[in-house]
Amino acid sequence: MKKLRRKVYMTAGYNTISLGTGRKEFNPKKPRPGIEHYIKEAGQGVLKQIGGAKNVDESVIGNFMAGRFNKQGHVDGFIPMIDKGLSMKPAVRVEGACASGGLSLVTGIRNILAETSEVVLSLGFEVQNTVKAIYGADILALAGWFQKRKKGHAYFFPGQFSDRAGAYYEKYGYERTRKGMARWYANAIENARLDPTAQEYHNPSPDPYSTALKMKPNGKAFVDHLTVLDCSKVSDAASGITICSEEGLKRIGVDKKDAVEVVGFGHAVRDITSDPTDLTELETIKFAANQALKNAGITIDQVGTVETHDCFSIAGILAVEALGLAAKGEGADYVAEGKTGRNGELPFNTTGGLIGWGHPTGGTGVHQAVTIWQQLTGKAGDAQSEISSDRPYGLTINMGGDDVTVTSIVFKRGK
Amino acid sequence: MTYDERLQNVSVLGAAGKMGSGILLLTAVEMADRSLLPENKGKTFVLNAIDVSDEGLAGLMNYLRVQVRKIAEKKTVWLRKMYADREDLIENFDIIDEYIFDVMNIVRPTTAMGAAHGSTLVFEAVNENRALKVKLFTQIKQNNNKDVWFFTNTSSVPIHLIDEEAGLDGKVIGFHFYNPPAVQRLVELIRTVNTKDEVVEFAYSYAKNLRKIVVPSNDFAGFIGNGQFMRDGLYGIGEAQRLSKEKKMPLYKTIYMINKITQEYLIRPMGIFQLMDYVGIDVMQFILNVMNPFVKDEDLQNDLLDKMMEQGVKGGQYSSGAQKDGFLKYEKGKPVAVWDVEKQQYAAIDSFKAECDALLGNLPDSAVAWKSTLRMKNKEEVFTHFFDDLKAMSTMGSQIAINYGKRSKAIGEKLVSDNVANNVDDVNTVMLTGFFHAFGPINNYFD
Numbered sequence: 051m052k053k054l055r056r057k058v059y060m061t062a063g064y065n066t067i068s069l070g071t072g073r074k075e076f077n078p079k080k081p082r083p084g085i086e087h088y089i090k091e092a093g094q095g096v097l098k099q100i101g102g103a104k105n106v107d108e109s110v111i112g113n114f115m116a117g118r119f120n121k122q123g124h125v126d127g128f129i130p131m132i133d134k135g136l137s138m139k140p141a142v143r144v145e146g147a148c149a150s151g152g153l154s155l156v157t158g159i160r161n162i163l164a165e166t167s168e169v170v171l172s173l174g175f176e177v178q179n180t181v182k183a184i185y186g187a188d189i190l191a192l193a194g195w196f197q198k199r200k201k202g203h204a205y206f207f208p209g210q211f212s213d214r215a216g217a218y219y220e221k222y223g224y225e226r227t228r229k230g231m232a233r234w235y236a237n238a239i240e241n242a243r244l245d246p247t248a249q250e251y252h253n254p255s256p257d258p259y260s261t262a263l264k265m266k267p268n269g270k271a272f273v274d275h276l277t278v279l280d281c282s283k284v285s286d287a288a289s290g291i292t293i294c295s296e297e298g299l300k301r302i303g304v305d306k307k308d309a310v311e312v313v314g315f316g317h318a319v320r321d322i323t324s325d326p327t328d329l330t331e332l333e334t335i336k337f338a339a340n341q342a343l344k345n346a347g348i349t350i351d352q353v354g355t356v357e358t359h360d361c362f363s364i365a366g367i368l369a370v371e372a373l374g375l376a377a378k379g380e381g382a383d384y385v386a387e388g389k390t391g392r393n394g395e396l397p398f399n400t401t402g403g404l405i406g407w408g409h410p411t412g413g414t415g416v417h418q419a420v421t422i423w424q425q426l427t428g429k430a431g432d433a434q435s436e437i438s439s440d441r442p443y444g445l446t447i448n449m450g451g452d453d454v455t456v457t458s459i460v461f462k463r464g465k
Numbered sequence: 466m467t468y469d470e471r472l473q474n475v476s477v478l479g480a481a482g483k484m485g486s487g488i489l490l491l492t493a494v495e496m497a498d499r500s501l502l503p504e505n506k507g508k509t510f511v512l513n514a515i516d517v518s519d520e521g522l523a524g525l526m527n528y529l530r531v532q533v534r535k536i537a538e539k540k541t542v543w544l545r546k547m548y549a550d551r552e553d554l555i556e557n558f559d560i561i562d563e564y565i566f567d568v569m570n571i572v573r574p575t576t577a578m579g580a581a582h583g584s585t586l587v588f589e590a591v592n593e594n595r596a597l598k599v600k601l602f603t604q605i606k607q608n609n610n611k612d613v614w615f616f617t618n619t620s621s622v623p624i625h626l627i628d629e630e631a632g633l634d635g636k637v638i639g640f641h642f643y644n645p646p647a648v649q650r651l652v653e654l655i656r657t658v659n660t661k662d663e664v665v666e667f668a669y670s671y672a673k674n675l676r677k678i679v680v681p682s683n684d685f686a687g688f689i690g691n692g693q694f695m696r697d698g699l700y701g702i703g704e705a706q707r708l709s710k711e712k713k714m715p716l717y718k719t720i721y722m723i724n725k726i727t728q729e730y731l732i733r734p735m736g737i738f739q740l741m742d743y744v745g746i747d748v749m750q751f752i753l754n755v756m757n758p759f760v761k762d763e764d765l766q767n768d769l770l771d772k773m774m775e776q777g778v779k780g781g782q783y784s785s786g787a788q789k790d791g792f793l794k795y796e797k798g799k800p801v802a803v804w805d806v807e808k809q810q811y812a813a814i815d816s817f818k819a820e821c822d823a824l825l826g827n828l829p830d831s832a833v834a835w836k837s838t839l840r841m842k843n844k845e846e847v848f849t850h851f852f853d854d855l856k857a858m859s860t861m862g863s864q865i866a867i868n869y870g871k872r873s874k875a876i877g878e879k880l881v882s883d884n885v886a887n888n889v890d891d892v893n894t895v896m897l898t899g900f901f902h903a904f905g906p907i908n909n910y911f912d
């Protein structure tokens with residue numbers, strides 16, 4: 051991939067809370083806000099920071115399955131609802147399953163690079179608590195190939211990643227892998243407790259690591275190789291961020307120091323109708339993340355913080371390996387040793403990731419960019435990590451389906 | 466006849482009632498599950514839901530649809546396997562909907578008793594009225610040319626009397642669910658000396674498939690559950706009356722106090738008066754009337770119950786499951802007032818609570834709420850500590866509570882010595898699982 055032909059920045063991120071089980075205000079029996087609320091809150095949250103809708107040239111909104119979760123199509127039509135100033139301007143909805151948010155970002159980046167826009171409002175959302183988990187599993191299964199649905203598990207995606215975890219246990223050992231997965235969960239909870247918008251912000255567990263380690267996968271109740279703590283939660287949330295050129299930054303009156311520069315990105319898609327070549331490897335993540343690093347002209351040891359797509363704890367461990375931080379089969383140990391923790395060698399998912407912060411499928415990619423923007427510009431509040439000058443870069447990895455669609459972006463603070 | 470063959474044609478009498486609807490639901494689900502097994506493909510399963518009320522039956526079908534969905538949602542993993550050969554059923558949505566249809570498709574709601582004439586198993590859940598039960602069974606027995614077995618959900622009528630009076634030739638068993646049957650795990654199983662072994666065997670298999678905890682009870686009116694509860698309730702009423710007289714206080718205040726003691730001091734899910742309301746004062750009267758002629762050394766009745774019935778205050782539940790007012794008046798399920806039999810109106814608890822609570826005295830610091838004991842691992846240690854503290858106190862509340870605990874124990878022990886229950890564990894299991902007590906009545910906490 052060619053070097054970026056002009057500078058691209060992101061700034062003015064905003065996250066709604068991630069609502070679902072775990073949040074004190076969540077009550078499945080009471081009515082909850084719909085998609086309109088989330089789109090509006092995230093959109094307006096961004097617009098307030100950039101001088102209003104008049105400064106926006108166009109919008110991109112990522113969403114996976116509003117058509118079924120909310121029985122609503124034509125999602126780009128909600129953009130002008132955020133602010134009248136967005137009316138009669140271009141807006142597009144993008145979908146790539148759980149990478150829809152990432153697609154919203156790379157679409158915005160491309161529009162800046164194409165010079166068709168100087169300021170893009172990028173949003174992502176999903177409102178999933180409209181159905182029970184057993185039906186939500188059907189909807190999320192559409193991120194896989196429908197022809198495989200019949201033979202799949204009732205909880206289709208947990209079933210897919212359970213197979214990956216099972217293959218990993220068999221190849222590299224059950225106990226050590228479970229330790230890595232339990233540590234992944236504990237990190238997620240501990241980080242989420244530092245971000246007031248996170249779904250696990252209220253989690254009171256005194257020892258999440260032991261809780262996760264004690265819980266054993268039970269195929270009769272759920273899937274064979276994962277527990278519920280290995281899985282991201284069902285979430286309602288939206289995130290938004292501004293993508294802009296240097297000229298755009300000036301227009302919205304944001305200092306470069308308060309923005310992050312996109313120094314490279316990767317985007318790859320694997321054939322959805324084929325099975326993964328190796329269950330213990332995330333090949334598309336490996337490809338796209340390395341593409342992003344190469345595009346940025348950096349190596350992983352220059353990265354100070356990573357937001358990776360841990361829809362399941364095993365996916366977090368496999369991403370560690372895909373990034374070359376640990377050899378194949380040693381990612382679990384790397385995590386178990388605390389190296390991905392907030393005080394570890396390379397902090398991952400500093401506001402909880404998908405397991406801790408939440409996983410509003412179509413919004414996750416944008417949420418990851420917001421977190422990196424917060425971390426690199428010192429706006430992460432209690433969740434702030436120290437970003438050292440020799441590792442100034444941030445990296446996101448957003449995955450759709452079972453390693454089918456992946457976007458990955460490298461950021462550094464603007465100057 | 467195999468287990469599955471026996472279940473191919475079943476009738477539930479009183480299917481639209483509180484107990485009947487739950488029994489119908491569980492049986493329909495069990496029959497549908499059997500029908501899905503590969504060896505039963507193509508076989509027809511019929512469940513006649515018989516009731517006198519068309520309106521009730523319409524409500525029953527709605528109840529079934531909602532409940533079967535909930536059940537299906539919990540076993541979708543298994544259902545996907547059962548429907549693996551149905552290529553048209555792909556998503557969980559499809560599979561759950563099909564299962565709901567398959568369960569409903571077994572059920573034939575009807576007001577015609579004749580439907581039971583072709584059944585091989587008849588489940589009875591009509592009113593607690595011996596003559597009615599006998600009449601229905603007799604009628605079916607005379608018109609049914611199958612080898613029909615009878616299950617009765619009676620909570621008090623001796624089974625051998627039903628057997629003899631309806632001429633069932635030992636093909637009858639007491640299968641007493643707790644309310645609500647779909648939720649409560651306890652079943653009291655009552656065989657008579659005449660009950661055929663194969664009926665008992667079937668009953669155990671059926672209970673196991675319904676994931677019920679079976680406690681065998683001997684065939685004495687009231688069995689274990691009501692044997693304990695009715696006496697416990699009468700004692701509670703007696704205590705309230707005694708206290709009212711001794712302290713010259715209106716009865717509604719002492720009802721409040723005994724209710725509080727039985728809940729908070731004895732760590733029960735609800736106080737004894739609330740429990741009597743839950744069961745229904747009328748149902749309690751019914752059961753006592755059935756039991757009383759069979760007990761020789763006691764008189765199981767109380768004038769307060771008669772008075773409540775006369776005044777039309779009966780408790781029980783609405784079809785929605787909400788609590789009707791009885792001894793206590795409820796708002797959002799919580800007691801807010803107590804019935805004053807003298808003035809025939811409710812007295813707000815807030816208006817006298819402080820006075821009564823002060824009389825009872827404070828609970829020791831070691832007190833625990835019933836709810837907090839649900840997942841407690843060191844219950845025995847915690848209870849011993851609490852009751853030891855209670856015994857060391859001389860407050861009115863602690864004294865009444867200790868005596869109450871002793872009385873409950875004596876009732877339980879008498880059930881064993883009278884051979885109603887086979888052993889102490891059975892009595893305790895019934896109270897732990899059927900009444901959700903935190904500890905069994907036969908214990909050493911109060912000695």
